[in-house]
Amino acid sequence: MCGICGYISKNRISEDNLRIMNDTMIHRGPDDSGVSVYEDKDGYSVGLAQRRLSILDLSPLGHQPMHSVNGRITIVFNGEIYNFLELKEELSDYPYKSHCDTEVIIAAYLKWGIDMVNHIHGMFAIAIYDRETSDVYLIRDRIGKKPLFYWIDGENLIFGSELKPIMKCPGFKGEIRTDVISRYLYQQYIIAPDTIFKDVYKLEAGGVLKFHLGEITKWKYWDVKKVYAEKSGDQIESYEEAKEGLKQRLKKAVADRMIADVPLGTFLSGGYDSSLVTAMAQEFSDKPVKTFCIGFGVPSYNEAEYAKEVAKHLGCEHTELYISEKEMFDLVNSIPQYYDEPFADNSQIPSMLVSKLAKKDVTVALSGDGGDEFFCGYNIYDNVRQAQQLEIPGAIVNAIGQIPVGSGKLLDKMPFRVRVVAGNRDKETKTQLVSKGYIDAARAFVLGDKQPVLFPIESSYGVKDFQVRRMLLDMDTYLPDDILVKMDRASMKYSLENRCPIMDTEVMEYSFRIPHKFKYFNGDKKHILKDIAYDYIPKELLNRPKTGFGVPMDQWLRGPLKDRLMDFSSTSFLKNQGLFDADFVSKFINNYAVNGDAGPATGANFSKIAWSFFIFQQWYDYYIN
Numbered sequence: 001m002c003g004i005c006g007y008i009s010k011n012r013i014s015e016d017n018l019r020i021m022n023d024t025m026i027h028r029g030p031d032d033s034g035v036s037v038y039e040d041k042d043g044y045s046v047g048l049a050q051r052r053l054s055i056l057d058l059s060p061l062g063h064q065p066m067h068s069v070n071g072r073i074t075i076v077f078n079g080e081i082y083n084f085l086e087l088k089e090e091l092s093d094y095p096y097k098s099h100c101d102t103e104v105i106i107a108a109y110l111k112w113g114i115d116m117v118n119h120i121h122g123m124f125a126i127a128i129y130d131r132e133t134s135d136v137y138l139i140r141d142r143i144g145k146k147p148l149f150y151w152i153d154g155e156n157l158i159f160g161s162e163l164k165p166i167m168k169c170p171g172f173k174g175e176i177r178t179d180v181i182s183r184y185l186y187q188q189y190i191i192a193p194d195t196i197f198k199d200v201y202k203l204e205a206g207g208v209l210k211f212h213l214g215e216i217t218k219w220k221y222w223d224v225k226k227v228y229a230e231k232s233g234d235q236i237e238s239y240e241e242a243k244e245g246l247k248q249r250l251k252k253a254v255a256d257r258m259i260a261d262v263p264l265g266t267f268l269s270g271g272y273d274s275s276l277v278t279a280m281a282q283e284f285s286d287k288p289v290k291t292f293c294i295g296f297g298v299p300s301y302n303e304a305e306y307a308k309e310v311a312k313h314l315g316c317e318h319t320e321l322y323i324s325e326k327e328m329f330d331l332v333n334s335i336p337q338y339y340d341e342p343f344a345d346n347s348q349i350p351s352m353l354v355s356k357l358a359k360k361d362v363t364v365a366l367s368g369d370g371g372d373e374f375f376c377g378y379n380i381y382d383n384v385r386q387a388q389q390l391e392i393p394g395a396i397v398n399a400i401g402q403i404p405v406g407s408g409k410l411l412d413k414m415p416f417r418v419r420v421v422a423g424n425r426d427k428e429t430k431t432q433l434v435s436k437g438y439i440d441a442a443r444a445f446v447l448g449d450k451q452p453v454l455f456p457i458e459s460s461y462g463v464k465d466f467q468v469r470r471m472l473l474d475m476d477t478y479l480p481d482d483i484l485v486k487m488d489r490a491s492m493k494y495s496l497e498n499r500c501p502i503m504d505t506e507v508m509e510y511s512f513r514i515p516h517k518f519k520y521f522n523g524d525k526k527h528i529l530k531d532i533a534y535d536y537i538p539k540e541l542l543n544r545p546k547t548g549f550g551v552p553m554d555q556w557l558r559g560p561l562k563d564r565l566m567d568f569s570s571t572s573f574l575k576n577q578g579l580f581d582a583d584f585v586s587k588f589i590n591n592y593a594v595n596g597d598a599g600p601a602t603g604a605n606f607s608k609i610a611w612s613f614f615i616f617q618q619w620y621d622y623y624i625n
Contacts, residue, residue, distance in 0.1 A: 144205030273368025
């Protein structure tokens with residue numbers, strides 16, 4: 001686990017410059033660093049750098065950049081290859097010098113070329129330089145667990161695990177893309193391949209980029225919609241077979257992720273996913289597994305008591321910490337430092353706190369991320385099921401609702417939930433149930449061209465069932481660009497590696513073969529996953545309503561953060577900034593912060609957009625001003 005960066009450029013970038021870029025990620029890799037520059041053909045030079053967090057083979061033999069024995073290949077790598085022991089046995093002809101997975105990637109490339117991406121399983125961002133062909137490859141894992149950014153500057157390419165090394169590259173202009181801001185304000189994150197900067201991109205999950213003497217080609221070796229289409233055609237009709245097959249794959253995924261030369265534990269919230277991962281980890285451990293949980297003083301979203309009971313039942317060594325609102329608030333200022341483009345999912349704050357707690361005792365922590373997306377766990381999946389059932393009545397109500405009434409139309413007078421279902425007519429966004437007022441506000445905030453606020457791609461999945469379609473959409477968008485970004489930056493802030501067994505390649509692909517009726521059974525979300533959890537933990541310890549966590553945004557934005565919010569939204573500040581409609585935003589934020597809504601005519605509470613706007617301005621103040 002670490003951070004990587006580098007370049008392929010005709011513009012000379014010195015080792016000292018590359019070292020400065022690399023050291024912006026010291027939090028990702030405090031144990032070691034390496035910087036190397038190589039001369040290539042046609043005036044190009046290649047620079048590769050890495051900050052290392054030692055997990056496997058703690059000796060200097062794991063140092064990067066790492067070279068093949070024959071000198072042909074150089075690699076920098078962030079992540080873990082979980083099947084490296086099997087590959088090492090298969091590729092036993094290679095004369096290994098270390099015990100780490102990085103060297104196995106080199107052996108795999110020498111054997112299979114870039115097709116080696118289809119042989120390695122894990123979480124990874126990889127840069128490979130092949131001197132023989134003058135090719136440089138950037139590679140990202142299948143679901144996007146590890147980040148990889150790149151900047152195209154003419155015929156030059158600069159890359160990094162974060163934006164910070166790119167921002168420190170000589171000549172970087174840092175021009176902001178205004179067209180992504182409206183979507184960000186609504187979604188609270190920026191989806192790959194876009195970033196906040198012009199000419200800077202995220203390599204998409206399951207993606208490969210090849211740079212050859214100024215020519216760039218890209219492709220995806222693993223794609224959610226394609227793999228789903230392939231695997232779902234081979235459904236497992238027996239529930240018991242599906243359950244046992246999933247259980248065995250989950251157990252192997254957990255066992256693979258327990259291979260480490262440093263202390264390891266789990267995040268344990270007390271919910272189904274983290275409890276199941278912890279139970280399986282304890283099954284493979286000869287001593288109590290270290291578990292970590294943070295608690296809150298508000299009973300409605302505090303699960304710490306449940307986590308403690310689960311840990312006690314499993315025989316784990318449990319650590320919990322109750323945190324105050326002040327401890328959460330104190331982290332607000334550090335958000336732009338570690339989330340180096342605007343990112344406004346406020347659960348990043350408790351994620352940082354639990355990572356800080358775990359880092360005191362372990363260097364690796366397993367989590368239950370991915371269970372909701374692959375096994376139908378979110379409450380929104382109930383809503384889209386209902387929306388599909390109301391599709392025909394909604395169309396009728398929408399037609400009737402166009403009747404003029406006063407200065408508006410009849411639909412505007414109907415209850416909110418009716419308006420959402422009736423107005424849901426776009427076939428490309430059927431499962432993205434929204435308030436039109438939120439979309440209009442997000443678009444009105446920003447000057448210039450704007451992307452669609454929603455993701456108009458649903459027909460590409462070729463799936464009629466709204467729940468399945470929304471799950472696939474979440475796997476393509478929300479999971480890699482929100483959930484995984486949140487946990488990567490939160491854990492790496494404290495130099496902690498986070499591993500997610502449910503997003504193992506075999507588990508993900510097997511989940512597509514499990515009939516949806518086994519996941520959503522008579523209204524019971526994640527049914528098959530819960531059933532496996534009950535094999536380890538009594539039902540009464542787990543069976544309770546799903547709770548979420550959110551910081552008290554309204555209280556903060558209308559309280560201790562109010563002055564900064566008002567400064568960020570003053571017409572003079574906004575006009576000087578040149579990104580937002582100064583008159584609209586100033587009035588909108590004033591109504592929100594002072595009057596308790598975003599407009600006297602609506603009475604609507606727009607805290608989500610207000611928080612996204614505040615986080616954007618905080619980021620802008622930190623990096624641009």
